[in-house]
Amino acid sequence: EVQLGESGGGLVQPGGSLRLSCATSGFTFSSYAMTWVRQAPGKGLEWVSGISGSGGSTYYADSVKGRFIISRDNSRNTLYLQMNSLRAEDTAVYYCAKGGRAAAGPIYFDSWGQGTLVTVSS
Amino acid sequence: QSALTQPRSVSGSPGQSVTISCTGTSSDVGGYNYVSWYQQHPGKAPKLMIYDVTRRPSGVPDRFSGSKSGNTASLTISGLQAEDEADYYCCSYAGGYSVVFGGGTKLTVL
Numbered sequence: 001e002v003q004l005g006e007s008g009g010g011l012v013q014p015g016g017s018l019r020l021s022c023a024t025s026g027f028t029f030s031s032y033a034m035t036w037v038r039q040a041p042g043k044g045l046e047w048v049s050g051i052s053g054s055g056g057s058t059y060y061a062d063s064v065k066g067r068f069i070i071s072r073d074n075s076r077n078t079l080y081l082q083m084n085s086l087r088a089e090d091t092a093v094y095y096c097a098k099g100g101r102a103a104a105g106p107i108y109f110d111s112w113g114q115g116t117l118v119t120v121s122s
Numbered sequence: 123q124s125a126l127t128q129p130r131s132v133s134g135s136p137g138q139s140v141t142i143s144c145t146g147t148s149s150d151v152g153g154y155n156y157v158s159w160y161q162q163h164p165g166k167a168p169k170l171m172i173y174d175v176t177r178r179p180s181g182v183p184d185r186f187s188g189s190k191s192g193n194t195a196s197l198t199i200s201g202l203q204a205e206d207e208a209d210y211y212c213c214s215y216a217g218g219y220s221v222v223f224g225g226g227t228k229l230t231v232l
Contacts, residue, residue, distance in 0.1 A: 033219060037168075044125070044226035045160070045168065045211050050219035059219035100158075100173055107215045108158035108173040115167060 002026040002111040004096050009116030016086050016120070022079040022096030022113055030054070030074040033099035033106040036081050038092035039115075048094070049081065050106045064090075086120045093117050126151065126212055126224035133230040139200040142227045144212030145193060150222050152193035156215035159188060159197045162226075163208045171210075172197060199229070207231040 008020040022034070036048040049060045049070040058070050069082040079096050094116050097109035127145040134140040144151065144159075151157055157175045160168035170179050172188035175195060185201045195214070199206055212224040 045223040047221050047223055052219060057219055095167060105215065105219050106221055107156045108170060108213065110170050110179060112167040
């Protein structure tokens with residue numbers, strides 16, 4: 001069974017940093033692109049960042065480019081999101097999601113974690 | 123990276139059919155046959171319902187179907203059931219390792 005579990009969320013002051021982790025199991029982690037998607041309170045889903053199975057290709061939404069860094073450790077089956085220079089508008093539940101097709105980009109997402117809440121406030 | 127356009131809400135009675143539209147551009151919806159749809163109940167993670175425009179993952183009822191014409195994709199739910207009441211999001215591949223989501227549609231089963 002595929003399982004994804006996020007951790008690392010919490011309360012942080014504006015300008016601060018936070019590192020999210022997504023531990024996975026039940027599939028060959030290195031074969032699949034992974035993605036972070038966030039959802040602000042009462043709002044819709046927003047794609048944040050994606051990374052290839054090897055980790056060699058990464059992409060970011062314009063809203064986080066230059067501030068967030070996505071990475072993965074294929075030996076630990078874990079996805080990360082380093083969030084720097086956090087702003088109030090980054091407040092959201094952050095979900096990690098698994099790409100649905102091996103050796104392909106994040107065309108769709110067939111498994112999601114339960115999400116971790118990040119609150120940016122003074 | 124503009125969000126895809128979805129109606130904010132749709133509604134239908136049990137047993138009826140509803141269709142949710144999702145409009146993008148030639149750079150996303152119109153450019154690739156990689157539209158997916160997600161169902162989200164309150165407080166829960168999204169669930170994949172449709173991928174590659176028309177394909178259903180195992181376990182998703184065949185009451186759910188997808189289609190696309192030009193820059194607009196659609197999700198149709200037939201034989202509405204109470205448990206279908208949820209938020210629905212479309213999503214399209216947009217090149218590289220990026221995707222774009224729609225703003226979401228709240229489905230109310232009357």
